[in-house]
Amino acid sequence: MRLQNKRVIVTAAASGMGRAGVELFLREGASVAAVDVNSAGLDALAADMKSAGHHVHTVLADLSRPEEMRSSIHDAAAALGGVDVLWAHAGIPGPGGIENLDVAAFDLAMALNVTSAALAAGEVVGHMRKSGGGSIIFTSSISGLMGSMMSPVYSAAKFAVVGLTKSLCQTFAPDNVRVNVVCPGLADTPMKLGFTGRSGDPKEAEANQAKLLAAVPMGRLCKAEEVAHAVLWLASDDASFVTGVALPVDGGFTAR
Ligand SMILES: NC(=O)c1ccc[n+]([C@@H]2O[C@H](COP(=O)([O-])OP(=O)(O)OC[C@H]3O[C@@H](n4cnc5c(N)ncnc54)[C@H](O)[C@@H]3O)[C@@H](O)[C@H]2O)c1
Numbered sequence: 001m002r003l004q005n006k007r008v009i010v011t012a013a014a015s016g017m018g019r020a021g022v023e024l025f026l027r028e029g030a031s032v033a034a035v036d037v038n039s040a041g042l043d044a045l046a047a048d049m050k051s052a053g054h055h056v057h058t059v060l061a062d063l064s065r066p067e068e069m070r071s072s073i074h075d076a077a078a079a080l081g082g083v084d085v086l087w088a089h090a091g092i093p094g095p096g097g098i099e100n101l102d103v104a105a106f107d108l109a110m111a112l113n114v115t116s117a118a119l120a121a122g123e124v125v126g127h128m129r130k131s132g133g134g135s136i137i138f139t140s141s142i143s144g145l146m147g148s149m150m151s152p153v154y155s156a157a158k159f160a161v162v163g164l165t166k167s168l169c170q171t172f173a174p175d176n177v178r179v180n181v182v183c184p185g186l187a188d189t190p191m192k193l194g195f196t197g198r199s200g201d202p203k204e205a206e207a208n209q210a211k212l213l214a215a216v217p218m219g220r221l222c223k224a225e226e227v228a229h230a231v232l233w234l235a236s237d238d239a240s241f242v243t244g245v246a247l248p249v250d251g252g253f254t255a256r
Contacts, residue, residue, distance in 0.1 A: 001029030002236040007080035009033045009073065011063055011120060012090040014041030016189030017139070020224035021087055021231055026054040028232060030085070033057040033076035063090045064111040066119055073123035083127040085235040088120040089139040093194035094153040106153055113157035118164055125177055133176030135235045138165055139227075140183045145246060145254045150208065151195055158183075162246045169244035178243035180234045185250030186212050187222040218251030 008025050012018040013034035019041075022034050026049060034056050036042050042058040049056045057079040061072035077083045094109025095102050117138050128134030143151055144158030162181055169179040186192060186209065196212070197205030213219060230249045233239055248254045 001027075002232060002238065003028040003030035003085070006030045006084040006235070007033075007077075007082050008085040008087070008235065009035065009076045009080070009083055009120075009124065010087045010089060011035045011072075011116070012139075014038045014045055016191060017184065017187060017224040017227040018087070018089045019045055020228040021089070022056055023049070023052075024225070024228045024232055025085075025235070026052075026056065028236075031057075031080050033059055033080050035059045035061055035063065035072045035076060037062045063116040063120075064108055066111075066115065069116050069119045070123055073120055077124070077127050082131055083124045083134065084131065085135045085137070086120055086124045087137045087139070087231055087235070088117040090116045091139060091141075091154075091157070093151055093191065093198075094157065096150060096198045098152055109153050109157050110160075113154070114160045114164070117161055121164070121168060121179070125172055125175065128172075128177045129175045134178075135239070136168070136172075136177060136179045137231050137234050138179075138181040140165075140181045140246060142183055142185050142248065142250050142253050144181070145183055145248065150198075154195075165246060166244055173243060178234075178239070180239075180243060180245045180247065182227055182230050182234070183246050183248045183250065183254070184227045185216060185222045185248070185253045187224060187227065189224055192221070215256065216251045216253045217255070220251060222249055222251065 008030040014036035061068040091113040140158040140161040143155040148155040165181040196208035
């Protein structure tokens with residue numbers, strides 16, 4: 001088991017890739033705290049994990065609010081008795097353009113994609129230092145490596161997350177804290193429509209998805225579990241000399 005005795009916090013854990021990560025990390029022997037704003041989703045996750053013979057600590061928090069972000073990490077660390085791994089996964093697509101920009105929507109996208117990641121990392125690093133090291137994994141996107149015509153604000157936010165990774169990996173290296181980021185392609189989770197279906201027209205969403213997939217050499221959507229497995233490797237001691245990496249999980253999209 002690759003995460004035996006590891007204490008792991010996952011944010012945005014009630015759905016999609018975060019949820020897939022919680023399930024996988026528990027199977028790999030970790031103690032896990034799941035943070036999310038969706039109370040019913042957290043309850044369902046806890047019940048499903050219980051049926052599978054596992055316990056997950058759940059922490060309800062709106063991670064776009066700095067105080068809730070900080071207190072959720074504090075509560076999660078207290079429940080776990082420390083932190084060895086953080087997957088700061090929270091993010092949202094944000095507005096689709098910048099003409100007549102909705103500044104509140106722009107700020108919310110930055111708060112959840114960037115500020116929450118920086119705050120979470122800042123809160124856990126003291127715990128990791130105390131126990132001799134740790135692994136922080138952020139979630140960016142293919143749009144954090146290449147520009148995105150459909151999601152410019154999101155792309156700006158996800159480039160910032162890659163910048164955080166490349167900087168913090170250096171800051172925290174003397175503490176044996178590694179910092180990496182996964183960059184998924186368009187993934188088969190509820191968030192997908194936030195990118196392809198902003199207009200609310202299902203035909204347009206389908207056409208947008210087809211356009212995006214046409215540029216994926218492997219020709220399909222990313223599965224939540226595929227991202228969870230990449231994060232598992234970065235979290236584990238198998239990646240003990242890997243830090244500062246922006247790892248695409250994208251079927252070759254960014255290799256073109
Ligand atoms: N789905 C994709 O196509 C895709 C591709 C690349 C990167 N990503 C990134 O992956 C992450 C999540 O994507 P997913 O596909 O797993 O999404 P998802 O829609 O399946 O899950 C998102 C989770 O975030 C939670 N959440 C939303 N707002 C929150 C808030 N204010 N506070 C706390 N939790 C909140 C939701 O309740 C939900 O459980 C984001 O960072 C996203 O940018 C997604």
